[in-house]
Structures are given as C-alpha cells and as structure tokens.
Amino acid sequence: MKSRRNFLQKLTLSAVSLPLIPRFETNSLFATGKDVKRDTVLRVAIMGLGSYGTRVAEAMQDSKKAKLVGVISGTPSKITTWQSKYNIPAKNCYNYENFDAIKDNPDIDAVYIITPNSLHHPQTLRVAAAGKHVICEKPMALNAREGREMVAACKKAGVKLLVGYRMHFExxxxxxxxxxxxxxxxxxxxxxxxxxxxxxxxxxxxxxxxxxxxxxxxxxxxxxxxxxxxxxxxxxxxxxxxxxxxxxxxxxxxxxxxxxxxxxxxxxxxxxxxxxxxxxxxxxxxxxxxxxxxxxxxxxxxxxxxxxxxxxxxxxxHITHQTVQMDRMAEIILEGKSAKVPVDxxxxxxxxxxxxxxxxxxxxxxxxxxxxx
Missing domain, CATH: 3.30.360.10 (Dihydrodipicolinate Reductase; domain 2)
Known part of the structure; x- marks a missing residue:
C-alpha cells in the first residue's frame, strides 16, 4: 500500500501543471442539437482499471453510442488482461507517465478518469491539454479551487468536461x-x-x-x-x-x-x-x-x-446505469444534446x-x- 501511495502522489505532483407519462423514457429529456450522423460512436479510453473501471467497461459492451477503445493504467498486467478481454490494440494502451501521447492518437475521442480523487485534477489538465474530452468520476476534484481550474482548462482546450453522475440518467x-x-x-x-x-x-x-x-x-x-x-x-x-x-x-x-x-x-x-x-x-x-x-x-x-x-x-x-450514462454522454459530446439534470x-x-x-x-x-x- 505504501509503494502505491507514493506512486500515486508522485503522479499528482508530476502532472502538467409537464403532463405525467405512464412510462418514463430518458431520451425524452434530451434536447436535440445539430444534426449529425446517428451512427457516430464516442471512442473512449478508461483511465484507472480498478473495480469501478471494470464495471464501466462491462456496461459499455451494451452501449450503442460509446465504445471502449483504449486503456490507461499504472499496472502492466491489467493492461494485458484488458487488451485480450476487450480487443484493445496495443497502440491505444498507455501508462500514467506517457498518456499525454494520446494527443496524436485519432482513435480516442475521450478519456474516462476513474482514479483516486487526488488524481482527477492533474489528470484532467493533461487530458484536456492533449485535446481529448474528459469524463471524470465524482467528486470531480478535492476542492472547489481544483474544480475551477479543471473547468477553465477544458474550456481553454475546447473540450467537454463531464462528471460521472449516473443517477442523472436513471x-x-x-x-x-x-x-x-x-x-x-x-x-x-x-x-x-x-x-x-x-x-x-x-x-x-x-x-x-x-x-x-x-x-x-x-x-x-x-x-x-x-x-x-x-x-x-x-x-x-x-x-x-x-x-x-x-x-x-x-x-x-x-x-x-x-x-x-x-x-x-x-x-x-x-x-x-x-x-x-x-x-x-x-x-x-x-x-x-x-x-x-x-x-x-x-x-x-x-x-x-x-x-x-x-x-x-x-x-x-432497470437498465445498467453506466450503459445509459455512456450512451447519453456520447450524445452530449457528439450530438450537442443536453441532459435534463446537468452532468458538466x-x-x-x-x-x-x-x-x-x-x-x-x-x-x-x-x-x-x-x-x-
């Protein structure tokens, strides 16, 4: 545990600085933005391959609008396992030190950050600097100061910042x-x-x-x-x-x-x-x-x-929350839709x-x- 803690702390410090309806339809609560091709799929890399990252990955197998295409992890054995299980090409696999290189990978649209809370802020800044959309688990950061910096960085980079509020789609x-x-x-x-x-x-x-x-x-x-x-x-x-x-x-x-x-x-x-x-x-x-x-x-x-x-x-x-979440977030990022309850x-x-x-x-x-x- 001590070595893991030191490793994660090192990463943190080294980061780039209405009438009722009888049956409820979640799609009815989205406003349509610009017309886009309906077969557009959000290509996602998951950062942090722990228990919740695994839950999201499994749920995405049933997603119609989001696809798992990459992984970012500090554990090589996990990367190897996920490569095999989810058919992820080696060129879409990164560790915590080199994932800034996703900037040059056109196969990845967004990174879902599912790491300890203290890493959300530095990792979001790095993903935004790489020009990729960010989905970050909650809480978004350790405090409001970090949160403001994350919002500003994503706006400056012209990318979306969404937070994993799955209940907003339930x-x-x-x-x-x-x-x-x-x-x-x-x-x-x-x-x-x-x-x-x-x-x-x-x-x-x-x-x-x-x-x-x-x-x-x-x-x-x-x-x-x-x-x-x-x-x-x-x-x-x-x-x-x-x-x-x-x-x-x-x-x-x-x-x-x-x-x-x-x-x-x-x-x-x-x-x-x-x-x-x-x-x-x-x-x-x-x-x-x-x-x-x-x-x-x-x-x-x-x-x-x-x-x-x-x-x-x-x-x-009941539909698996993370499946619905990823479909709806894909619509927000790629189709310009907005959620009934914001997730930005x-x-x-x-x-x-x-x-x-x-x-x-x-x-x-x-x-x-x-x-x-």
Whole structure:
C-alpha cells in the first residue's frame, strides 16, 4: 500500500501543471442539437482499471453510442488482461507517465478518469491539454479551487468536461424530478438524504486523506449533496454540519467517518442529510411536499432503484446505469444534446463548493452561507 501511495502522489505532483407519462423514457429529456450522423460512436479510453473501471467497461459492451477503445493504467498486467478481454490494440494502451501521447492518437475521442480523487485534477489538465474530452468520476476534484481550474482548462482546450453522475440518467429518479416539476407534490418543503455503508479494508485509498481528500463525504456523501439539489430543484443557500467519529484509528485526522448536515433552500425549504462510513441499511431519499411525497430506497445504488410516490410505485425497468450514462454522454459530446439534470464541469464544481462549505461548517460549528456564484 505504501509503494502505491507514493506512486500515486508522485503522479499528482508530476502532472502538467409537464403532463405525467405512464412510462418514463430518458431520451425524452434530451434536447436535440445539430444534426449529425446517428451512427457516430464516442471512442473512449478508461483511465484507472480498478473495480469501478471494470464495471464501466462491462456496461459499455451494451452501449450503442460509446465504445471502449483504449486503456490507461499504472499496472502492466491489467493492461494485458484488458487488451485480450476487450480487443484493445496495443497502440491505444498507455501508462500514467506517457498518456499525454494520446494527443496524436485519432482513435480516442475521450478519456474516462476513474482514479483516486487526488488524481482527477492533474489528470484532467493533461487530458484536456492533449485535446481529448474528459469524463471524470465524482467528486470531480478535492476542492472547489481544483474544480475551477479543471473547468477553465477544458474550456481553454475546447473540450467537454463531464462528471460521472449516473443517477442523472436513471429512469425512476428522472420520473420523480418530472413529477416535481409538474407540481405533483405541491410546494416542496423537506428532503432527507441518507448515504452510507460500513467501509472495510482500513488500508484502502478511500481512507487516505492525501488520496481521497476526506472520508465518507468525498465518496458516498456526495450522493446526498447532489441528490438534495436535483430532488428539491433549487440550490441550497446555507448549511450547518456536525461530525461524529467513533473510530479515530481507522478514521484518522482529516478522514470523516460520519457527518450530519442540514441545508436551507429558498422559500424555507430544508433538508437533513447523513454521510457515513460506519452504518448500513441507508441509501434512502425522501421528498415531501404539500400535496404528496416520493420515497426511494435504494436511491443511488447500482440498481434496481426502488421507490414509490403518493401516486403509487416507481416501476420503470432497470437498465445498467453506466450503459445509459455512456450512451447519453456520447450524445452530449457528439450530438450537442443536453441532459435534463446537468452532468458538466459546472455541475461538479457546485458540489465541490457545497462540500467545502460543509467542512467549513463542521469546523466552525456555525450556519455557513453557500455561495455558488
């Protein structure tokens, strides 16, 4: 673990500096941009061949508009395995030191960065400098300062920056959003988001502040942060937060175990959320309005997402989230479409600003204003 940590830290430092519908269709929530050939496919290289990178790769096998064509990894054996399994040519395989050479590879359109949080910022800058579109896992960076630099770098390079918000394309989630917009819940009053699980291996990078940037908040807590925003349909204007730590050996200084946080929104709407690495049986969203409610559990897992509203069950068919995500992101990048709930760098930056403010509220013990401007 120590050698891996040193290697990753070295990489970081060396980087280039409406009416309700009976059946929900995610395609209906996209606005068509310029006319393009419908057989256009987004050619993607995955950076980071761990467990989630594998999940994305498998899901892409069923994608109609995105194709896995390249890999970037610091582990040669993984590259060899993926080459064979996914029929990836050697010329599309890179390591963390030489992947800047993708600039000269016309076979790759975009790079999906699925590495530890601390690497997102430097790797995004390098991919953008190489002229390739960036898809980055969440959280987009360690803090808002890094996020702003990533957004600016991609704009300067003329490439797209998207964030892996797979729930923004999930059918039951989008149905609740459409119901809220259509007024089915009346005036929204309250949201509850519970995000957490019992984390295992104490030596993993998610419990290393230098690699993760924090603890549960930077991993699972972001789902309640982001979920509060898209479920309520407004941006929070203040936050209070309290941290609880029961195991200071496993959760060292700067690595949060459990944070309870409360948002205030315009019009008196409030939210109560939990981010934790020490409790299971959570993953629950609850939205309450003057005329109805929506309840989802599980609300952000890999699926199927289950839930109900005051009108009945949410029963849209489950499709692998990452398959839908990659198809829709291909449409955004290649066809100029836009998502109902944004997945761009600006959206990722808002979550980072909010998380920064949550940590500030934990430290101050005060109600802290959230400035997304």
């Amino acid at each position: 059918a039951n989630t989008l149905e609740v959003i459409q119901m809220r917009e259509a007024g089915a819940f009346g005036d929204i009053k309250f949201f509850q988001g519970l995000s957490g699980f019992k984390i295992g291996d104490p030596t993993q990078w998610r419990l290393n502040k230098e690699l993760a940037g924090g603890g549960a908040m930077m991993d699972i807590g972001i789902y309640s942060v982001n979920g509060a925003r898209y479920m309520v349909g407004k941006e929070p204007i203040w936050v209070t937060a309290q941290e609880t730590k029961t195991d200071p050996v496993k959760f060292k200084e700067g690595v949060d175990e459990t944070i309870l946080f409360q948002f205030g929104f315009p019009e008196g709407i409030v939210a109560s959320c939990l981010s934790t690495y020490s409790m299971g049986n959570l993953d629950r969203f609850f939205l309450n309005g003057t005329q109805g409610f929506a309840e989802m559990q599980p609300s952000t897992g890999y699926g199927p997402i289950k839930g109900k509203t005051h009108k009945g069950p949410l029963d849209n068919p 760098g600006e959206e990722g930056l808002k979550d980072l600003i909010i998380i920064d403010t949550i940590y500030k509220a934990v430290a101050s013990g005060k109600k802290e204003p959230i400035n997304l401007g």
